[in-house]
Amino acid sequence: MRHKYYEPAMVSGRSTGGKIPLGLKRKGLRIVVTGGAGFVGSHLVDRLISRGDSVIVVDNFFTGRKENVMHHFKNPRFEMIRHDVVEPLLLEVDQIYHLACPASPVHYKHNPVKTIKTNVVGTLNMLGLAKRVGARFLLTSTSEVYGDPLQHPQVETYWGNVNPIGNSFLHAPFAPFFLYFFFFFFLVC
Numbered sequence: 156m157r158h159k160y161y162e163p164a165m166v167s168g169r170s171t172g173g174k175i176p177l178g179l180k181r182k183g184l185r186i187v188v189t190g191g192a193g194f195v196g197s198h199l200v201d202r203l204i205s206r207g208d209s210v211i212v213v214d215n216f217f218t219g220r221k222e223n224v225m226h227h228f229k230n231p232r233f234e235m236i237r238h239d240v241v242e243p244l245l246l247e248v249d250q251i252y253h254l255a256c257p258a259s260p261v262h263y264k265h266n267p268v269k270t271i272k273t274n275v276v277g278t279l280n281m282l283g284l285a286k287r288v289g290a291r292f293l294l295t296s297t298s299e300v301y302g303d304p305l306q307h308p309q310v311e312t313y314w315g316n317v318n319p320i321g322n323s324f325l326h327a328p329f330a331p332f333f334l335y336f337f338f339f340f341f342l343v344c
């Protein structure tokens with residue numbers, strides 16, 4: 156009986172957690188990072204590039220800055236698109252990290268209707284892309300979903316101190332449920 160030998164996938168000296176057959180290098184993924192020119196997004200891009208993935212940043216530069224990612228400009232595994240996620244976008248990718256959103260109160264209150272569109276329509280567009288190309292999807296949210304937390308810092312097991320019937324209903328994390336609702340509605344009706 157032949158045995159397959161596996162080793163942890165190592166890229167840049169770091170284990171990626173998955174297992175690949177001995178002797179084979181981990182294949183780089185094609186990843187889109189919306190909001191990748193922002194604070195959190197640009198650090199995520201650094202990490203993805205350093206582990207060998209190809210990254211497409213999609214950002215409308217509402218608060219993000221090219222300077223945050225310009226050190227990757229000459230890297231053939233890096234691309235950047237000025238695009239508002241409220242408009243649909245078709246890209247062939249393996250994974251989607253969806254971070255595009257005005258983050259601080261002064262920005263998300265600047266145009267509340269546009270903020271809701273970004274969170275709901277933008278997230279639906281990115282979920283639609285994920286469904287079309289079979290990509291894995293990660294949605295980032297905000298500590299605001301904890302409401303006025305009773306515990307600091309908030310650990311993963313803490314469910315927050317929030318009234319779920321309030322404005323939070325319109326937060327982007329609920330968009331997947333809207334999507335399921337619409338699919339169900341159109342399939343059944």
Ligand SMILES: O=C(O)[C@H]1O[C@H](OP(=O)(O)OP(=O)(O)OC[C@H]2O[C@@H](n3ccc(=O)[nH]c3=O)[C@H](O)[C@@H]2O)[C@H](O)[C@@H](O)[C@@H]1O
Nearest residue numbers: 190192193194195214215216217218219254255256258297
């Ligand atoms: O903690 C949080 O609440 C926020 O944390 C991060 O936000 P952060 O990186 O701190 O904020 P920015 O540096 O402003 O990054 C947001 C990025 O999204 C982009 N963006 C914003 C709005 C928009 O409509 N489209 C869009 O691409 C901005 O230009 C920017 O590059 C996440 O990116 C947000 O999704 C999250 O809401």
